[in-house]
Amino acid sequence: xxxxxxxxxxxxxxxxxxxxxxxxxxxxxxxxxxxxxxxxxxxxxxxxxxxxxxxxxxxxxxxxxxxxxxxxx
Amino acid sequence: xxxxxxxxxxxxxxxxxxxxxxxxxxxxxxxxxxxxxxxxxxxxxxxxxxxxxxxxxxxxxxxxxxxxxxxxxxxxxxxxxxxxxxxxxxxxxxxxxxxxxxxxxxxxxxxxxxxxxxxxxxxxxxxxxxxxxxxxxxxxxxxxxxxxxxxxxxxxxxxxxxxxxxxxxxxxxxxxxxxxxxxxxxxxxxxxxxxxxxxxxxxxxxxxxxxxxxxxxxxxxxxxxxxxxxxxxxxxxxxxxxxxxxxxxxxxxxxxxxxxxxxxxxxxxxxxxxxxxxxxxxxxxxxxxxxxxxxxxxxxxxxxxxxxxxxxxxxxxxxxxxxxxxxxxxxxxxxxxxxxxxxxxxxxxxxxxxxxxxxxxxxxxxxxxxxxx
Numbered sequence: 001x002x003x004x005x006x007x008x009x010x011x012x013x014x015x016x017x018x019x020x021x022x023x024x025x026x027x028x029x030x031x032x033x034x035x036x037x038x039x040x041x042x043x044x045x046x047x048x049x050x051x052x053x054x055x056x057x058x059x060x061x062x063x064x065x066x067x068x069x070x071x072x073x
Numbered sequence: 074x075x076x077x078x079x080x081x082x083x084x085x086x087x088x089x090x091x092x093x094x095x096x097x098x099x100x101x102x103x104x105x106x107x108x109x110x111x112x113x114x115x116x117x118x119x120x121x122x123x124x125x126x127x128x129x130x131x132x133x134x135x136x137x138x139x140x141x142x143x144x145x146x147x148x149x150x151x152x153x154x155x156x157x158x159x160x161x162x163x164x165x166x167x168x169x170x171x172x173x174x175x176x177x178x179x180x181x182x183x184x185x186x187x188x189x190x191x192x193x194x195x196x197x198x199x200x201x202x203x204x205x206x207x208x209x210x211x212x213x214x215x216x217x218x219x220x221x222x223x224x225x226x227x228x229x230x231x232x233x234x235x236x237x238x239x240x241x242x243x244x245x246x247x248x249x250x251x252x253x254x255x256x257x258x259x260x261x262x263x264x265x266x267x268x269x270x271x272x273x274x275x276x277x278x279x280x281x282x283x284x285x286x287x288x289x290x291x292x293x294x295x296x297x298x299x300x301x302x303x304x305x306x307x308x309x310x311x312x313x314x315x316x317x318x319x320x321x322x323x324x325x326x327x328x329x330x331x332x333x334x335x336x337x338x339x340x341x342x343x344x345x346x347x348x349x350x351x352x353x354x355x356x357x358x359x360x361x362x363x364x365x366x367x368x369x370x371x372x373x374x375x376x377x378x379x380x381x382x383x384x385x386x387x388x389x390x391x392x393x394x395x396x397x398x399x400x401x402x403x404x405x406x407x408x409x410x411x412x413x414x415x416x417x418x419x420x421x422x423x424x425x426x427x428x429x430x431x432x433x434x435x436x437x438x439x440x441x442x443x444x445x446x
Contacts, residue, residue: 008386009386012382012383012386015382016379016380016382016383017379019379020376020379023376025374025376025379027372027373027374028369028372028374028376028379028380030372031368031369031371031372031374031380032379032380032383035368035380035383035384035387036383038387038391039383039386039387039390042387042390042391042394043386043390045390046192046390046393052394053394054394054395054396055168055394055395056395056396056405056409056410056413059409059413060405060408060409063409063412063413064409068412069408069409069412070253070257070407070408070409070411071408072404072407072408
């Protein structure tokens with residue numbers, strides 16, 4: 001599974017990153033790199049079956065701290 | 074800076090709005106667990122409350138026809154704060170894409186492909202969505218009109234086939250529940266399916282050659298078509314399932330399972346499954362397109378085609394981290410999501426609208442949409 005994830009990301013880099021580097025599109029390379037790092041991190045965490053905390057839990061805690069959330073019955 | 078140079082007609086834009094709203098038919102399960110068979114009342118209130126919000130979105134299009142919402146944020150709040158808010162909206166759009174991809178994966182696994190790993194289902198869906206996004210909004214919206222008509226046909230056909238099982242008495246009694254439940258459900262309906270049309274503010278630069286009146290017509294006619302399908306779906310489920318509506322996570326599917334006109338016309342819930350898959354796929358494509366354009370806008374690049382795939386793959390791995398199962402998702406949709414989504418769909422656009430009006434934006438009035446002659 002880990003090997004599949006890594007090979008998949010290498011393929012994505014070959015498809016999209018190489019043309020950006022050839023065209024010297026710096027801003028696009030930065031955007032691509034940010035999401036590449038994020039996706040690779042999440043992908044590897046998924047492959048290693050690591051539980052990632054949900055961002056929705058953070059929103060839930062924030063709105064409950066503000067006191068604006070509907071109650072579950 | 075124009076990121077996507079493709080153009081669509083106003084009519085196609087209208088059908089895209091309609092189909093986008095129709096694809097929220099799955100979300101009726103969020104409200105049926107709260108107000109049960111009275112859900113049709115808050116749905117009507119929610120639709121009425123969403124009308125001024127849609128008018129606000131239409132006014133953004135009229136005033137800033139060549140600017141997407143992130144550009145409007147920069148014009149209104151300045152470069153730094155505008156970009157920070159833009160970052161928040163990117164997170165919101167990606168979150169929306171992930172939630173809908175999660176719904177599609179869970180639904181497909183539950184109803185059609187139970188033995189297939191969910192990750193594979195979502196990955197294949199995203200790859201097709203990315204293919205459409207890379208070809209521009211023209212391709213993304215191309216089948217909106219046909220899909221809208223197909224969905225209308227599915228809903229009307231299901232109503233005809235279930236006509237012998239419809240009990241209008243299931244719509245009453247009304248106002249038997251505490252007031253807070255009607256407020257909660259109205260809030261959910263206003264925010265989660267209806268005000269999500271905020272995503273179309275990223276697409277308005279692609280719509281060309283329309284007047285102010287046409288913009289009003291396309292926004293409201295598109296919304297009306299979506300409202301009709303949402304209401305018909307909800308009314309069908311309530312009148313057929315009655316008291317048991319709140320027990321099911323997919324009331325539409327259960328309603329269609331009840332169709333039984335001889336051996337040839339049974340088990341037609343597969344039509345619902347195929348229809349819903351079409352709807353969700355289209356919605357995810359729109360959301361992925363919006364997310365990609367937003368990222369390209371924030372980073373100041375026009376090369377959105379080369380970042381669509383990596384954003385899609387990120388969404389595939391990010392989506393399962395949001396909720397462990399559909400019960401948690403439904404729970405959150407009833408309690409927290411109305412406020413989270415409301416912030417990005419209503420509060421911030423309204424604030425931007427007011428500040429833009431105070432600052433008399435746009436400064437260049439010639440760029441605004443014109444009255445018809």
